[in-house]
Amino acid sequence: MAAIEAHGLEREFKGGLKAVAGIDLAVEPGEVYGFLGPNGAGKTTTVRMLVTLLRPTGGSARVAGFDVAREPAAVRRRIGVALQEAALDNLMTGRELVELQATLHGFAPAKVAGRAAELIERVGLSEAQERRVGTYSGGMRRRLDLAMALIHEPEVLFLDEPTTGLDPTSRFTLWDEVRRLKGEGTTVFLTTQYLEEADQLADRVAIISAGKLVAEDTPAALKADIGHPHLNLTLAHGDYADAARTVVTEFGPLRDPDGEAHVAVELSQGATGIAGVVRALDEAGLVVEALELVEPTLDDVFLAKTGKHLEGADAPVEEAV
Amino acid sequence: MRRATLALARRSLRNTLRRPQFLAPLVAFPTLFLAVNTGGLSRTTDLPGFPQVHGFFDFQLAAAITQSLLLGGVASGIAVALDIEGGFFDRLVAAPVPRLALVAGRVLATGVLALGQVAWFLALGLIFGAHIEGGVPGALVVFAIGAVAGTGFGAIGVALALRARSASTVQGIFPLVFVILFLSSAFFPRELLSQPAKAVADYNPLSYIAEGLRDPIVSTVSAGPVLYGLLAAAALTVAMAWLAVLALRGRLAND
Numbered sequence: 001m002a003a004i005e006a007h008g009l010e011r012e013f014k015g016g017l018k019a020v021a022g023i024d025l026a027v028e029p030g031e032v033y034g035f036l037g038p039n040g041a042g043k044t045t046t047v048r049m050l051v052t053l054l055r056p057t058g059g060s061a062r063v064a065g066f067d068v069a070r071e072p073a074a075v076r077r078r079i080g081v082a083l084q085e086a087a088l089d090n091l092m093t094g095r096e097l098v099e100l101q102a103t104l105h106g107f108a109p110a111k112v113a114g115r116a117a118e119l120i121e122r123v124g125l126s127e128a129q130e131r132r133v134g135t136y137s138g139g140m141r142r143r144l145d146l147a148m149a150l151i152h153e154p155e156v157l158f159l160d161e162p163t164t165g166l167d168p169t170s171r172f173t174l175w176d177e178v179r180r181l182k183g184e185g186t187t188v189f190l191t192t193q194y195l196e197e198a199d200q201l202a203d204r205v206a207i208i209s210a211g212k213l214v215a216e217d218t219p220a221a222l223k224a225d226i227g228h229p230h231l232n233l234t235l236a237h238g239d240y241a242d243a244a245r246t247v248v249t250e251f252g253p254l255r256d257p258d259g260e261a262h263v264a265v266e267l268s269q270g271a272t273g274i275a276g277v278v279r280a281l282d283e284a285g286l287v288v289e290a291l292e293l294v295e296p297t298l299d300d301v302f303l304a305k306t307g308k309h310l311e312g313a314d315a316p317v318e319e320a321v
Numbered sequence: 322m323r324r325a326t327l328a329l330a331r332r333s334l335r336n337t338l339r340r341p342q343f344l345a346p347l348v349a350f351p352t353l354f355l356a357v358n359t360g361g362l363s364r365t366t367d368l369p370g371f372p373q374v375h376g377f378f379d380f381q382l383a384a385a386i387t388q389s390l391l392l393g394g395v396a397s398g399i400a401v402a403l404d405i406e407g408g409f410f411d412r413l414v415a416a417p418v419p420r421l422a423l424v425a426g427r428v429l430a431t432g433v434l435a436l437g438q439v440a441w442f443l444a445l446g447l448i449f450g451a452h453i454e455g456g457v458p459g460a461l462v463v464f465a466i467g468a469v470a471g472t473g474f475g476a477i478g479v480a481l482a483l484r485a486r487s488a489s490t491v492q493g494i495f496p497l498v499f500v501i502l503f504l505s506s507a508f509f510p511r512e513l514l515s516q517p518a519k520a521v522a523d524y525n526p527l528s529y530i531a532e533g534l535r536d537p538i539v540s541t542v543s544a545g546p547v548l549y550g551l552l553a554a555a556a557l558t559v560a561m562a563w564l565a566v567l568a569l570r571g572r573l574a575n576d
Contacts, residue, residue: 051415055574076417083415087408091339092332103328104416148412 001065002026003156003187004033004050010058011045019045021211022059027189027204029155032182034202034219035191036298042211043191044084047160050189051081064155077105080154082145084161090134094125094144097133098151105152119147123177139170146177156187163197175201195298207302214305223296226304230255230266230294231277236287238262247284251277258294322419329413329426334433336400343399347392347434348441355385355445358508370513374539379451382442383535384507386463387527389438390471391498395491397431398478402488420573424483424565428475435471439464451538459537466533466550473558476565483568507531529553 004027011020020042027033037043048054050063052072061068064078089097098116107115120129123143128136133144142162149157159178163171178201181188192198198205199219206216215222230252235244241262245254248265251273257264267273271293281288303309337344359378366377374380404410413423443453443460453460482491502508504518505527514522522528533550536543 053411053415073417076415079415081412081415083408083411085408087412089332089336089404089407089409091336096332096335100328100332101416104325104413104418106324106417109324 001029002062003029003031004061004063004189006046006050006059006061008059009046009049009056009061011042011049011054012057019211020049020056023208023211023213025206025213025216027187029187030182030185031203032178032188032190032201034198034205035189035208036193036195036198036205036302037191037208038193041208043193043208044160045211046208047083047158047189047191051079051158052076077152078155080149080152080157082142082149082157082159082162084164088133088136088141088144091132093130093132094120094136094140095129097144098129098147101148101151107151115151119151120144122150123147124173137170139166139173142166142170142174143177146174150181154186156189157181159188159190161191161193163192163194171197195302199298205298207298207305209302209306215301219298222298222301226301227296228252228267228270229296230264231274232258232292232294233263233265233277233281233288234290235262236289240286243284244281244286247280247286248277250280258292322422322425325418325422326425326429329418329422330429330433333397333400333427333430337396337430337434340400343396347389347396347438350392351385351388351442352445354388355381355442358384365509368513370510372510372512372539375452375454376450378449379446379539380535381508382446382451382538383531384502386439386442386467386534387470387505387507387531388498388502389442390435390467390474391502391527392495393431393434393438393471394474394476394478395495395498396478397427397475398480398482398491398494399488401427401479401482402486402491405482405486406488414573420569421566424476424479424562424569427479428472428562428565431475431478432468432472435467435474436464438471439467446538453538454540455537455542459542462537462542462547463534466530466547466554469551469554469558470530470534473554473561476558476561480561480565480568483565483572486572501525502527505531526553526557530557 004025006023006025009020009023010018012018023046035043035046045054049056050061050068052068052075055069063075066074068075095116098119099112102112102115120126123146125140125143125147128140133141136144163174166174175197178188178190190201202219204217205219205222207214217225233244235241244263248263252266252268255264255266265277274293278288299309358381363377365371366374366380401410443463446453455462478491481494485491504521505525506514506522507527511519511522511528529549530553532546533553536546
């Protein structure tokens with residue numbers, strides 16, 4: 001039985017806007033499933049339907065074996081939810097919030113404090129637990145949000161853009177926690193607009209655009225599906241470029257070079273073709289100053305499937321803060 | 322259900338106490354109004370037909386309590402609307418909590434807060450020379466009517482917040498509180514109101530609540546006004562709690 005499955009899932013809002021236009025997916029137990037797409041693609045609407053906050057207007061979905069529309073209470077008992085923007089109560093302390101969550105999840109009064117302390121320690125907030133949440137940094141809020149979502153050891157955890165707006169250190173800390181949860185067998189449904197995050201964490205990635213899934217597979221398979229790596233060549237003299245292009249065409253089609261490269265060629269044989277390219281250029285007397293092998297990225301996949309780049313796809317993780 | 326309701330009520334109360342900017346107006350504004358009214362209109366008691374009271378201050382205490390309880394309802398609504406705006410309400414909805422507890426917790430907290438508001442005004446009354454003619458039993462009656470009415474006003478606030486989903490909209494009903502209160506016998510005896518104000522006051526449940534609160538302060542506890550006051554407060558609470566539950570259902574169904 002899949003941990004999450006959806007068939008023709010739709011959500012149409014008043015005015016006819018169809019935010020989610022028929023999604024089919026199946027997430028296996030223990031899998032980290034990346035849900036990748038730009039702002040407005042339908043990621044959050046899909047998550048809100050799967051966590052019973054929004055009623056589907058078409059299709060069906062089951063989470064942890066229960067129908068989200070007909071058995072929402074059973075779904076809620078089995079899921080953990082960390083929504084976008086870490087919606088927390090700024091007037092409460094971290095400890096009070098986690099204890100409230102434990103009480104709402106039916107923990108016996110005698111066990112509430114112990115379980116809360118355990119989770120607070122796990123996310124590294126023991127020292128800040130008596131401070132009001134309003135004084136927490138973005139990273140601390142996300143960790144507290146995660147602690148609350150994990151209070152009842154959910155079968156399925158939904159993380160809606162958990163690292164948006166975080167600094168790199170906080171982001172990597174959360175990534176480690178997601179890896180740890182995967183190791184413990186928790187199914188994680190992770191929405192993100194960061195390619196690297198999906199690449200690093202997800203067993204499988206689904207790409208959503210305009211409310212529809214346009215691709216779904218492992219990151220490696222998605223990248224392999226859209227083409228081969230390409231080689232960027234910087235020649236000792238720019239004048240060599242035309243001659244070099246003639247030489248390298250036998251290894252694959254030419255591409256527009258990136259950065260300061262003079263020539264770029266897609267390697268039809270994959271990375272093993274590098275040696276042949278270098279040898280052919282050497283035999284032609286063309287001196288190569290630098291070369292760079294560029295693997296396809298999920299943004300290339302996104303571009304191939306939707307005809308546009310993912311927002312912020314070029315931003316390295318250090319800059320996306 | 323019980324534990325979730327109590328936990329949410331505790332959270333609501335704690336947050337109200339931690340938000341001085343919300344808490345202070347609940348008592349400060351009616352206290353100021355009480356001082357101004359009493360100082361400027363104290364000779365009102367000389368009007369022919371005005372009930373026998375120890376002083377206008379004693380008479381106005383019930384009006385101040387009613388006003389304060391109404392403001393407590395508005396504050397409760399604003400707090401729910403802020404939860405909705407900030408996404409915390411979604412967190413509660415996503416938890417395996419009986420839906421009724423989401424409303425009951427907040428409404429219960431408003432009722433408990435009402436006990437504190439009543440205590441403030443009774444203490445103020447005693448300090449500044451009011452006579453609680455009904456004695457301790459009378460004070461207990463005031464607490465009882467105050468708590469039930471406060472719960473009802475809390476339910477109005479919650480129902481409005483669930484419909485409006487915006488704190489500024491709920492805040493916008495603040496002037497309406499005064500209009501409804503002035504169209505009751507809270508500030509002036511019903512017998513001395515001219516038409517059509519008297520006719521409106523006759524049907525305004527706030528009149529009966531204010532009179533029920535006033536009776537044990539200005540005279541020994543009499544069954545009629547107290548019973549009507551309790552009944553009006555209870556009816557208001559049931560009706561408004563029902564409206565709040567309907568508003569919650571509507572919100573969850575539309576989402």
